[in-house]
Amino acid sequence: MPAKKKYLTTSILQRWLKITAGFFGGYGVMITFFLMLTYFFERKNVLITGVVAGYILWAVLLLFAFLSKSGWKIWIIYLVLILLFSLPYLLHTKPYE
Amino acid sequence: MNNRNYNIYFHTHTISGIIIAALLYVIFFAGSFSFFKDEISAWQSNTSYVKNKELALNYSLLLDSLDQKYDLHGRDLAFYLYPNTSTSYVSMEASKDTVNNLKAKETAYIGYDFVKQKESSYAETYDLGEFLYRLHFLAQLNQAIPLRVGYPVGYLIAGLVSFLFLFALITGLLLHWNKMVSNFYVFRPWAKWKTVWTDLHTVLGVIGFPFQFVFAFTGIILIVNTVFLTPFSQLLYKGDMEKVFQELEYGALVEAPFVNKPLDKHINIQQYIDRTQQLWPNAFINRVTIKNYGDEGMMLAVESEADHRRSFAGTGEVLYELKTGKVLKQRSPYDTPTYIASIKSFIYRLHYGDYGGYFVKLANFILGITGCVVIVSGILIWLVAREKSSTPAYKRKFNFWLCNIFLASCLTMFPVTAFSFVVVKALGKVDQRMIYQVYFYSWLMLSLYYIARRNLNRTNRETLLLGAIFAFAVPIANGICTNNWLWNTWMQGARDIFFIDLLWLILGALALWAYRRVRQKQA
Numbered sequence: 258m259p260a261k262k263k264y265l266t267t268s269i270l271q272r273w274l275k276i277t278a279g280f281f282g283g284y285g286v287m288i289t290f291f292l293m294l295t296y297f298f299e300r301k302n303v304l305i306t307g308v309v310a311g312y313i314l315w316a317v318l319l320l321f322a323f324l325s326k327s328g329w330k331i332w333i334i335y336l337v338l339i340l341l342f343s344l345p346y347l348l349h350t351k352p353y354e
Numbered sequence: 355m356n357n358r359n360y361n362i363y364f365h366t367h368t369i370s371g372i373i374i375a376a377l378l379y380v381i382f383f384a385g386s387f388s389f390f391k392d393e394i395s396a397w398q399s400n401t402s403y404v405k406n407k408e409l410a411l412n413y414s415l416l417l418d419s420l421d422q423k424y425d426l427h428g429r430d431l432a433f434y435l436y437p438n439t440s441t442s443y444v445s446m447e448a449s450k451d452t453v454n455n456l457k458a459k460e461t462a463y464i465g466y467d468f469v470k471q472k473e474s475s476y477a478e479t480y481d482l483g484e485f486l487y488r489l490h491f492l493a494q495l496n497q498a499i500p501l502r503v504g505y506p507v508g509y510l511i512a513g514l515v516s517f518l519f520l521f522a523l524i525t526g527l528l529l530h531w532n533k534m535v536s537n538f539y540v541f542r543p544w545a546k547w548k549t550v551w552t553d554l555h556t557v558l559g560v561i562g563f564p565f566q567f568v569f570a571f572t573g574i575i576l577i578v579n580t581v582f583l584t585p586f587s588q589l590l591y592k593g594d595m596e597k598v599f600q601e602l603e604y605g606a607l608v609e610a611p612f613v614n615k616p617l618d619k620h621i622n623i624q625q626y627i628d629r630t631q632q633l634w635p636n637a638f639i640n641r642v643t644i645k646n647y648g649d650e651g652m653m654l655a656v657e658s659e660a661d662h663r664r665s666f667a668g669t670g671e672v673l674y675e676l677k678t679g680k681v682l683k684q685r686s687p688y689d690t691p692t693y694i695a696s697i698k699s700f701i702y703r704l705h706y707g708d709y710g711g712y713f714v715k716l717a718n719f720i721l722g723i724t725g726c727v728v729i730v731s732g733i734l735i736w737l738v739a740r741e742k743s744s745t746p747a748y749k750r751k752f753n754f755w756l757c758n759i760f761l762a763s764c765l766t767m768f769p770v771t772a773f774s775f776v777v778v779k780a781l782g783k784v785d786q787r788m789i790y791q792v793y794f795y796s797w798l799m800l801s802l803y804y805i806a807r808r809n810l811n812r813t814n815r816e817t818l819l820l821g822a823i824f825a826f827a828v829p830i831a832n833g834i835c836t837n838n839w840l841w842n843t844w845m846q847g848a849r850d851i852f853f854i855d856l857l858w859l860i861l862g863a864l865a866l867w868a869y870r871r872v873r874q875k876q877a
Contacts (some may be wrong), residue, residue, distance in 0.1 A: 259739055260368065264361035288585045295590065301601045304586060308602075309701070310517045311582045312574045316521045323366050324359060346589065 274328025280334035289342035341344030367525040385490035386722030392438035395484035402848030480786035513578030612647035636661035660687035667699035762804035772824030825862030829855035
């Protein structure tokens with residue numbers, strides 16, 4: 258009944274890469290995703306939506322990291338996503354008024 | 355579903371489940387009782403709120419007595435009220451007038467019972483209802499682990515547990531997705547143990563899924579929403595968290611400058627409260643804030659929740675400038691709520707289960723206890739699935755050791771909770787320290803005893819029996835100590851007190867029945 262070993266990640270480095278990518282990378286992707294949305298919708302409404310949907314999104318991103326074939330790949334994907342989602346913030350000179 | 359994904363779901367579900375199991379059990383068990391927090395308070399303090407419903411907080415009386423004791427001049431005050439209980443809390447900030455107010459630096463946070471008209475410290479008002487409520491988000495760990503990480507440790511751990519719980523729920527659902535319908539009808543209580551635990555875990559897990567999912571994610575939001583909000587406050591609000599909370603409509607926004615000139619007339623707060631209440635019929639006033647007491651800049655903010663039969667999510671707010679009596683800002687709880695207000699109320703209503711009377715609370719309680727069963731059966735699957743000759747002996751030893759500790763500390767919660775109810779009633783007057791000692795020491799001793807016995811069946815059997823005995827003792831203790839026998843409270847209309855006694859009676863009967871079934875099966 259326990260999960261079959263041959264399908265699981267055995268390398269310790271890979272395992273840590275996936276866990277950190279899912280937990281920290283996933284958090285970053287989730288936060289920057291909502292950060293991006295604040296430039297398209299009313300800020301406070303995005304915030305409260307994020308409060309509700311953010312943690313679920315984060316948990317799903319954590320799962321995606323475990324499903325990925327390589328820990329390096331998922332870290333790169335998440336980093337690219339983080340960068341992409343932060344573009345509106347980085348390009349805007351004055352984010353708050 | 356491809357085999358790789360299936361096994362990954364399986365493994366991540368197992369690992370995340372194992373990590374959180376014990377704490378999650380505590381959260382579910384204590385949380386289930388927290389639905390009846392107010393009833394437990396009424397039961398313990400022997401003051402039925404239902405019976406005294408027409409009484410309400412008398413602000414004039416309370417303010418006069420507080421003024422004499424603390425000198426309210428120049429202070430900010432907040433009153434916190436809760437439905438279904440006569441205990442409210444008052445917080446008093448330091449006075450802004452440090453010249454004339456000799457007690458300016460003193461601050462206070464007190465409890466006030468408006469039926470008994472009695473003021474007491476927070477530790478004195480602390481009761482089993484508060485204890486179990488706070489235990490369900492591990493607040494007691496804040497004091498036990500004095501680790502400074504910028505946020506109370508217990509809350510952080512509770513938040514992490516609920517996040518992993520959310521993760522385990524998602525992987526669990528995916529794991530069972532293909533066989534969900536067919537397995538739903540499968541229950542084989544007379545098969546071998548592994549099958550029993552698996553069926554129990556799957557069926558109850560699937561039935562309870564929507565409930566557990568809702569509680570996992572509303573739980574995270576309520577306990578650690580700063581995890582989400584902090585980056586935004588840093589990036590968009592110059593690190594001003596206060597501003598973020600204002601934007602999200604937490605607490606009435608009151609900007610009240612202190613003028614430092616005494617107000618030349620007496621303000622009748624009670625009158626304003628009454629006026630507000632008339633404005634919003636049946637709304638529940640849950641927070642009253644007074645700024646700059648007795649100063650020309652004195653302000654009064656009254657916040658309320660709509661009558662849930664009329665509006666599920668409505669919250670109201672009114673702000674009075676007391677020098678002129680003018681209304682500065684107003685929002686009725688019966689207006690169409692803003693998007694933010696409706697989402698927030700939705701989260702609160704769902705998590706507290708307070709929108710449909712005893713029926714909803716009871717349904718939530720049952721689903722909560724079902725959650726405990728899902729957790730325990732999950733752990734037992736884990737143990738039994740690894741009890742085979744191909745598993746090395748040292749691993750099997752470790753598995754048993756872990757399972758033994760888990761069951762001993764979780765299953766003892768039931769008798770310990772019932773025992774604490776009895777002791778608290780017998781002692782009469784207890785405070786926070788006393789409740790901690792009774793609950794935690796009896797829990798520790800009983801767990802250690804069963805850890806030492808190293809017999810899972812015995813742990814299960816005896817905790818059921820002990821729990822049943824103490825559960826039956828609860829209404830009896832209440833009858834002997836305060837003459838609140840079931841029939842008396844029923845006839846007096848003290849429905850909240852009656853309910854707690856009845857709940858324990860039913861729990862005792864169920865535990866006794868379960869005990870007998872377990873014995874028959876083991877014999």
